[in-house]
Amino acid sequence: MHINTILEERKAVIDTALRYFLPDETEYPSSIHRALHYSVFAGGKRIRPILALLTAELFSPDWEKVIPPACAMELIHTYSLIHDDLPAMDNDDYRRGRLTSHKVFGEALAVLAGDALLTLAFEILAGVKEKYNGYASSYWNDVTAEVKLKIIFEIAEAAGVNGMIGGQVVDLESEGKSITAETLDYIERHKTGALITASVRLGALISGAGRQDLSRLTKYADLLGSAFQIVDDLLDIEGDEEKMGKAKGMDAKNRKPTCVSLYGLDGAKKRREELYNLALKELDDFGDKADVLRELTRFILYRDY
């Protein structure tokens, strides 16, 4: 099956689940609920949840169990975008071709919408049958409480000061400065890499991956995560503005040091290629089963939007 078909199918699964987990747009107070729907259903590619699903499929056909935490990852990713776009942060007016949350709902509500999505992610992860009846009862409830706690812990670590937030801080503080390769590596691993790695690991953990497989997939995800940030940097220069729905050249405008500013365009592409090959290598032992994951990896790292 073509990777685009698989991506579309899995995206549909995730979108359906997200509609289930998100409170209705008409709930009181409706402004915040509209803000949540606006950002969550803004045309995201759902790369993180799909990574979790495809990783789980390496080990078990019961990938439905992975839907709730995969959705939680997407909510955390979305919250980080809303806060990242704020005037005090990257000050972006457009994302995916639409006005950013604070441009539509105002800054106060954008801050609260981000807070709400982060909070909702953990509510879903701890979800009880009564609330998410239908989803949690048939899927998430099969997962033991111990595994759930481990996943909540890992996701919180990945999203926190030693993960994504740490990366955002260093990224912000590097603006207008020249940085070392070491600092760039920290940003790549944390700002983007941490959630990617957590997505892959939760898929593996829930599907009962053994220690060695988990270790291989963690290495795979770390490499993919670093390369992911490079792709973001490359897209800001060479991406398809129409497909991305946002202006290029923001990094240069914000004087952000990136892989491209440090190694040049060719150097950045070479680094992406290296990381791509190293990541694929970690999938070698999974044989044909990992073909879809290989294709997803290629899609993620060589997309033009």
Next chain:
Amino acid sequence: MHINTILEERKAVIDTALRYFLPDETEYPSSIHRALHYSVFAGGKRIRPILALLTAELFSPDWEKVIPPACAMELIHTYSLIHDDLPAMDNDDYRRGRLTSHKVFGEALAVLAGDALLTLAFEILAGVKEKYNGYASSYWNDVTAEVKLKIIFEIAEAAGVNGMIGGQVVDLESEGKSITAETLDYIERHKTGALITASVRLGALISGAGRQDLSRLTKYADLLGSAFQIVDDLLDIEGDEEKMGKAKGMDAKNRKPTCVSLYGLDGAKKRREELYNLALKELDDFGDKADVLRELTRFILYRDY
């Protein structure tokens, strides 16, 4: 023992634990870690964690088990203050006699510091032995995974769009408007009440409270939570500016409808008294054991800072 002594003792327990759970100020990237310490150790009274501890003591002498989730509540409370003080929200320059987070660290870091504290709260709640060795291994690890998940779920609900965040949204959107008694009730119950109720409930749940006791304490906490917001409104008019460390009259300045603007000063005080008496009534069946909780209730509702 005098209530002030008990408050001081419990506050010391919580502060010690918070120092344990918070990553060191010198950790990389240090700016965000300094921002976390700045706000968490800003002289808060620790009312929410102390409520959790004293509720737990009604049922069991093992109140140490409640320390990790009690700390999580304080971190969530602190995150909400940081975001609440932002220019786009209440735009407060001072809190507890010190500059607010965004005045010291800038808006971007204040947004991220709030995000980080919310995330850290859930990390602690899901905490694994290896990380919080010493705390979690001796205390939190005694709690079953099922109870932990239930508590994570309840806290997430209390902090989310159907809890605190919902209250903040309605509060913000009521500025400059005249509101109904029903809307004021919603703000009181959600903006402040939700975290208060969650604090009391987690203390009871962890200590093995029965269904009837849990129901009574939930009612007690709901009444206390609503009254708590009234006290905040009264303090903004009659509080001790020096002790509070912030300017009075902000509600009037922001044209915020409060209990006072709706019912007048005497009406608000009467409402506090009514809620206080109703709350105490829910503690009747606990006998002498609840004396400390009764004193705490009086302290919370009749403080001048």
